[in-house]
Amino acid sequence: MNQTDFFKCLSDPTRLDILKLVLAKQNVCVCEFTERLGLSQPKISRHLALLRNLSILLDQRKGQWVYYRLNPHLPTWATDILNIIAQQNDGLNQPENSSISVCCE
Template sequence: MDQTDFFKCLSDPTRLDILKMVMAKDNVCVCEMTEAMQLSQPKISRHLALLRNLSILLDQRKGQWVYYRLNPDLPEWAVAVLRIIAKQSSDTFGNSLSNINSVNCCE
């Protein structure tokens, strides 16, 4: 993975929030993200496509829902960076995470 592309990807607040959400809750559905982040599905999907194209996230379809998770084959340095970001931002991101746990769109 190219480090420059990885850090460019993290520079966008929406993609960064998506990654924080996926780190907090292993498999996250697009509908959970749109509800928790209060953003449109096309906007979320556009950012997810970039994260998927860079192999940061993997997707899995279950029926009509698509779930995203962190790629287990990420380089260790990338995982370390994401863990630091997730740890340092858990307080400021807590409200959105509580929103994601209350979403029942894909059950």
């Protein structure tokens, strides 16, 4: 991953919101993204595929559900940027505001 692709990826509001949720919760299911962001599953999946293709996120299948987490082997500069994003208080990345229904349990 190069810096240009990383910042292009962050420039999309949906992908940025997805990353904020992952930063707040670590393992996030697709159904949680759709519920929290109010977007369709195909649209979320398209954004997740880009984040996964750039190796920003890793995925893990558990039964019929796919969970996403931050790649622990990101370059230091990328991790530093994501840590700054995680510190922003916009409500999306706050775990106490994550009233997710148990759709994937």
